[in-house]
């Protein structure tokens with residue numbers, strides 16, 4: 656279906672000889688929030704990396720609105736409005752927050768920072784601070800802020816709340832609820848109350864295989880997801 660923001664079909668992925676994903680299929684519609692849960696090493700990050708073009712799949716197809724993503728570079732995929740926020744919260748540590756945002760603007764061609772600063776007003780007072788000195792929460796704000804430049808159609812966000820204080824988790828939850836008004840989100844999360852509060856659909860992975868696809872509101876609960884962690 657061409658109006659699908661993302662369709663992954665029968666994806667196999669590996670690092671060298673080591674196979675990590677087996678026959679994984681997921682679908683994301685416009686403005687949907689899709690959660691991906693699973694134990695450590697289940698292959699969640701590998702799934703996001705494959706979609707974002709950082710890892711070329713061994714088999715399977717990945718399309719966005721009918722356009723094939725496999726074989727395109729990560730830069731080209733980002734240019735199509737599919738932005739990836741990795742788990743490692745890597746920023747340019749020696750550059751200021753402002754300079755990090757400037758690089759995001761340069762890459763996306765979007766120099767309007769108003770939406771970023773509406774979501775994350777704290778970044779205004781941190782503009783001249785080196786990004787390497789930011790707290791984990793502030794760094795996550797910068798990463799997500801940079802990713803929303805260019806008004807992406809799909810955000811792939813890997814464990815955004817890991818290690819963050821409850822107040823920042825709650826803030827990010829509100830930000831994701833706002834972001835979904837203009838973009839679809841795929842969020843890898845271990846925080847089940849948080850992801851269940853905002854997701855329309857949850858995929859559970861285990862040892863590289865899809866174990867469950869939860870689509871009914873009453874299934875999207877921490878209790879139902881817990882056995883997959």
Ligand SMILES: Nc1ncnc2c1ncn2[C@@H]1O[C@H](COP(=O)(O)OP(=O)(O)OP(=O)(O)O)[C@@H](O)[C@H]1O
Pocket residue numbers: 670673675693694695696697698699700701702742
């Ligand atoms: N660059 C790499 N080279 C080789 N193996 C890797 C590499 N990255 C990940 N793996 C392996 O692939 C498997 C899946 O890892 P992945 O990071 O996708 O899992 P995950 O579900 O995101 O786990 P976590 O929650 O711990 O981040 C693991 O067995 C991991 O050791």
